[in-house]
Amino acid sequence: xxxxxxxxxxxxxxxxxxxxxxxxxxxxxxxxxxxxxxxxxxxxxxxxxxxxxx
Amino acid sequence: xxxxxxxxxxxxxxxxxxxxxxxxxxxxxxxxxxxxxxxxxxxxxxxxxxxxxxxxxxxxxxxxxxxxxxxxxxxxxxxxxxxxxxxxxxxxxxxxxxxxxxxxxxxxxxxxxxxxxxxxxxxxxxxxxxxxxxxxxxxxxxxxxxxxxxxxxxxxxxxxxxxxxxxxxxxxxxxxxxxxxxxxxxxx
Numbered sequence: 328x329x330x331x332x333x334x335x336x337x338x339x340x341x342x343x344x345x346x347x348x349x350x351x352x353x354x355x356x357x358x359x360x361x362x363x364x365x366x367x368x369x370x371x372x373x374x375x376x377x378x379x380x381x
Numbered sequence: 382x383x384x385x386x387x388x389x390x391x392x393x394x395x396x397x398x399x400x401x402x403x404x405x406x407x408x409x410x411x412x413x414x415x416x417x418x419x420x421x422x423x424x425x426x427x428x429x430x431x432x433x434x435x436x437x438x439x440x441x442x443x444x445x446x447x448x449x450x451x452x453x454x455x456x457x458x459x460x461x462x463x464x465x466x467x468x469x470x471x472x473x474x475x476x477x478x479x480x481x482x483x484x485x486x487x488x489x490x491x492x493x494x495x496x497x498x499x500x501x502x503x504x505x506x507x508x509x510x511x512x513x514x515x516x517x518x519x520x521x522x523x524x525x526x527x528x529x530x531x532x533x534x535x536x537x538x539x540x541x542x543x544x545x546x547x548x549x550x551x552x553x554x555x556x557x558x559x560x561x562x563x564x565x566x567x568x569x
Contacts, residue, residue: 337397337496338397338496339397339497340396340494340495342491342497342541344495345429345491345494346491348429348433349433349436351433352431352433352437353433353434353437353438354434355434355438359424359435361423361424364406364408364409365406365409365421365423368404368440368445368446369404369406369439369440369451370440371437371438371439371440372438
């Protein structure tokens with residue numbers, strides 16, 4: 328999406344472009360780690376989180 | 382297998398900045414004596430794909446508990462007035478009825494991480510505050526004295542949100558001195 332003369336990408340993405348990827352990335356990122364009490368408040372599914380509190 | 386991993390990684394869409402999600406839960410706040418101690422960084426992402434992987438698994442603002450604050454800030458900036466990059470800044474705020482901020486929050490995040498603001502370098506990050514009667518979404522900026530940049534950000538934000546309300550910019554320093562009596566420095 329736009330490239331200058333030295334080949335550095337201008338990393339600008341429109342809303343429509345970003346939305347294309349919404350349904351392709353549904354799993355929590357690799358290595359995601361969060362305390363259980365935070366996960367309860369924040370995460371839709373608690374499958375991938377630590378069970379013991381800090 | 383290593384070549385497969387490399388290909389997958391290459392195909393990801395890098396963002397201009399690294400961004401960090403932060404969360405301050407009402408429960409954690411009640412256990413802490415001073416403000417800011419309960420603020421936790423959740424995850425730092427650098428690609429479009431990582432953003433969605435997290436966004437798709439965290440609650441929308443309408444599902445967060447009353448009292449929660451959820452932030453998305455450039456990764457070298459802490460979402461605190463005391464952060465040296467925020468210290469001279471301020472914020473634009475849009476207010477919603479409780480539970481009605483979800484779309485605005487998403488569109489705010491997409492405009493920020495997609496670098497859609499002409500003065501994107503001025504932006505520190507965004508926050509959604511979930512409260513009893515209303516939800517508030519705010520964009521924090523760096524240099525409150527730079528009127529051209531602030532007004533541009535405020536106007537563009539309203540366009541991105543398709544928002545026709547008048548919105549105000551409050552300087553952090555004024556908010557510290559006057560709390561809720563602080564007056565808007567700019568309006569758009």
